[in-house]
Amino acid sequence: MDNIKDFFGDHDPETVMRLVQVGVDTFAREAGLEGNDIYEGLKDGNTAAQTLGLTRQDLEVLYAVGFNLLNSGDLTKAEDAFVHLCLIDPLEAKNHYCLGLSRQMAGKPAQAIDNYLNFLALDATNPDGYLRYGECLLATGDRAEALESFRLAAAEAEKVEGQAAALAEARGRIEMLTQEMAP
The missing domain is CATH 1.10.287 (Helix Hairpins)
Known part of the structure; x- marks a missing residue:
C-alpha cells in the first residue's frame, strides 16, 4: 500500500x-x-x-516496588506491577524494559519480545534493549534476527562511553552466532 x-x-x-x-x-x-x-x-x-493525577514521584514509588519484586525473584508479582505501570504510564521506557525482563526471567521470551520492542520504540539507542531482545529471539529460535539485534546493540554501545560491558556482551554473541550459522 x-x-x-x-x-x-x-x-x-x-x-x-x-x-x-x-x-x-x-x-x-x-x-x-x-x-x-x-x-x-x-x-x-x-x-x-495523568488523568488519575499521579505525579512522577508517585510513579517512581510504584516502579521501585516492581523493581524490588524483580530483584527479589518474585517474578509473578513483578510482572503484575510492570503490566500496571505500562498501562498507566505507557511512555516510560523503563517500565516496558522491566516488564520484558520479568517475563524473560520467568521463561516467557515470546511475550518479552513485544515488551522489548516497546522499550526500543521509546529508547532506540539503548544497547541493553537490543541485547535482551536478541536473547529472547534466540530463545524462540530466530537466530538471524537475534544476530541483527546483537549487531545493533554493538553499534549503539560503541557510540557511548561507559557501555564497555554491553559492547563486550554484544560482540561475544555476534561471534558465537556467526560461528554457529557459518556453512
Missing part, C-alpha cells in the same frame, strides 16, 4: 473518518466507557497516570 488513498480507494476520507468515529463511539457505549474519566482522559491525549 503506497498511501492511505490506496487503502480507502475511492471513498471520501471525511466519510471514512465519520464511520471510524461512529465505530469508536459504539464501542465506548457498548463497553460502558462513556463518561469514564480514564477513557475521557485518554481521548484528550493524556495517560491514565
